[in-house]
Amino acid sequence: MSDSAPVPRTDPFDHRVRDLALATAGRHQIRLAEHEMPGLMALRRELGDAQPLAGARIAGSLHMTVQTAVLIETLTALGAQVRWASCNIFSTQDEAAAAVVVGRPESGGSPEEPAGVPVFAWKGESLADYWWCTEQILRWPAPEGAGQQGPNLILDDGGDVTMLVHEGLAAENRGAVPGDPKPGERGYSEEKLVVLDTLRRIIAAEPTFFSRVAAGIGGVSEETTTGVHRLEQLAASGDLLFPAINVNDSVTKSKFDNRYGIRHSLPDGLNRATDVLMGGKTAFVAGYGDVGKGAAEALRGQGARVIVSEIDPICALQAAMDGYRVARLEDVVGEVDFVITTTGNVDVVRAEHILAMKDKAVLGNIGHFDNELDIAGLAATPGVEKVEIKPQVHEWLLPADTAPDGAARPERSVIVLSEGRLLNLGNATGHPSFVMSTSFANQVLAQVELHRGADYLEVADGETPRVHRLPKVLDEKVARDHLAALGAQLTELTKDQAEYIGVDVAGPYKSEHYRY
């Protein structure tokens, strides 16, 4: 455990959060968030009686924010049992975590006798904490007279839980956890060593832990682009252990959360972290996918000139047609005031780029993993020095040196946000509730689909599990449940019109390949 010591284990159930005394503050925020999350509240109203998640034991790993609290309590309102961890060391809102543990007012829970959901998350976990928390959501209290239990469903964001289960099982099957990669070797990262340690520790204590847990899991719903990539790689190699629902690619997720969510939370993160004006400045956005589109729009909305980089010519042409300059980082790095990465890819900003940045330029990542920025490479550069301005905001002092083109560079510094982890969650509170309501309504529907074993999820004989998207009608339902709150009036098709465009009056309205 880190110094930022979590509260100790408390009865009647285990959990670990910063401070249960924060629960009242958290509950107020949750109450206001519920008002802004019409999709989740609609699901509680519609499905609360039917209890479609009765019997579900959900291991959830997703930024433990106020919005996630509303998600968790929607899952339990539909009958599920839940254990929760955050999917990022910096993204927890401690008051939300406390409130979830204490429980909804009607549960009668209190900080002394919490009656909510076991949460293992606090803002500022160490990597060892993080993987310990992740482990805890795989360990379920054994019911009276029964053996150890695990989850039967995973709700994942970025795929860390799913990865731990897959790697753990593979290690058990091979009879050994792989040896540590060395710095500089392929696959090396500080975090990788912690994961391997975690696997060794768990398997040493119970050599068939992951075999037991994996056998109990009926499926996973995945929140984000990066997690979906990982799932698709597993499915392609035939290694995926259970069916997966790709929540990210519901239209009402990726086209809303990734885009409109970022449009809100990127400037929020920059403001809370730096209070530096964006207007008139030049901002560089790496990647023009959904997140990049939202980032560029927000920065332009604040009066910044935006330069975009892309590796995909289609997205590059979209950026150009949207009026952005499209350039490579190395060609413009010396003229930009902000560098924001949104690619879901590795090593997009390397140490040589950082060293070429303007004095006091701000560098942040809003993609899922911190490996978009090579902070380790920066730290390894001789003469650099890291000064903490405040938590999650660091100034890196760069020594006077000589640029690759031979020019002398004076001493200067760059500001790095959230140590390279997603800055909207590290430096602010992530996406606003309304947008998370669209994402999380998809998550709840995905958990219901997995738990009821929808036909399309069936794994045919001789086949291995695959990654599915939610049926379009559910996607449309999520949108529908958010219209009234914005005062939007939907037009209804006449029967003749529906026939003319070849759809049902009630939808779905578009072909599978429609792009929105």
Added chain:
Amino acid sequence: MSDSAPVPRTDPFDHRVRDLALATAGRHQIRLAEHEMPGLMALRRELGDAQPLAGARIAGSLHMTVQTAVLIETLTALGAQVRWASCNIFSTQDEAAAAVVVGRPESGGSPEEPAGVPVFAWKGESLADYWWCTEQILRWPAPEGAGQQGPNLILDDGGDVTMLVHEGLAAENRGAVPGDPKPGERGYSEEKLVVLDTLRRIIAAEPTFFSRVAAGIGGVSEETTTGVHRLEQLAASGDLLFPAINVNDSVTKSKFDNRYGIRHSLPDGLNRATDVLMGGKTAFVAGYGDVGKGAAEALRGQGARVIVSEIDPICALQAAMDGYRVARLEDVVGEVDFVITTTGNVDVVRAEHILAMKDKAVLGNIGHFDNELDIAGLAATPGVEKVEIKPQVHEWLLPADTAPDGAARPERSVIVLSEGRLLNLGNATGHPSFVMSTSFANQVLAQVELHRGADYLEVADGETPRVHRLPKVLDEKVARDHLAALGAQLTELTKDQAEYIGVDVAGPYKSEHYRY
């Protein structure tokens, strides 16, 4: 033929356009357009020597504009023979049609001895003209000593040629053309009667005309949403006669032409037609698909307040998140200054809506067919009067009457553009060249794929032909060929990065379901 009499048939080959003397003016415009169409010029350079369209006889039906001239001459540069009609009675640019008939300078053609491509199109065709022109592109001069010939490929926009061939063949197989529907009956329209007449005339002269023509056709590439709907309906019922490539749903088509093209050509059409200020006014856009998104963005860009209507909750929520009011036409029709339809659906603006519009409000359609507006219903309203302000701009005088809510309405008028046909092509010159270069590069690639018989187009035994999209690498190629002209610099993936996101360094970069 209509009064707007086309020039008579001229040797050495048949054609019918307004006036070949316009060819010089047309050629100047084509030359400038070539500069703005880097995608088509790249294909000429890359594939000109290989002549991948040698042996292709392409029947093309697509707005006969300057940009289409560059498309036609790209097809011939790749070895194709081509016959062309417009797919709309108002969309032809007569000087472009003339230049294509006369031929490129190096052909040695002149108005007296044209040496280009047979075109059958002029601005302001009657419906009878229109279908006669369409017929002509199915009739190919018989080569020396051979029998009658037809096309072996169709390039369609909206699906009229494909429809004519399918309905003609069906009539021949049934032994009769269906009887005329009566006004008020399902499927009735003035145009429908003309189509049925055309079928009767052709089949009377040659009872197996369509059987012969259909047998010769190897495939169709379709340009637009509405045409794709028609193809998908044919494919679903097993009636599609040959494989189809859906060009519309290349990303570099629908996400560029339908959106950025409309963003340019909608205000252009409104300006040329009316010279009325958009700023400060309220504009209503029916439909928030690709075309609606471009329309709304353009109107907002001009300072209008925009209200959007949608039947699809996802698109409705997108409109709301983009900051537009979402409402039903009937609820706001009395407060808007512009009504623009972009739905590809029928009867979106009905006579009762038009009667409820503000005095001098402007009504226009930018979807493919004029049936989005019920102009026939308007014309049938007692006491209305139609005044031609100039060609394609009509003021409809509405008599004093009583609204459905009992309120007295004074005399007033509304301005209807292009008699309800797509106003960007009827009142202006359609999309700009650059955007059409992305669309048409996809068309050329689709024709090449059809002509070479790409594997994925094969119709398996016992199956019927289907509708395909172009492979994503070709879509990406089209984008790539347009970057340099905009000064956009693409970033290249490193091998490690490519592996991390599970793609090839050269693409394709996204999964099939990615939405851009």
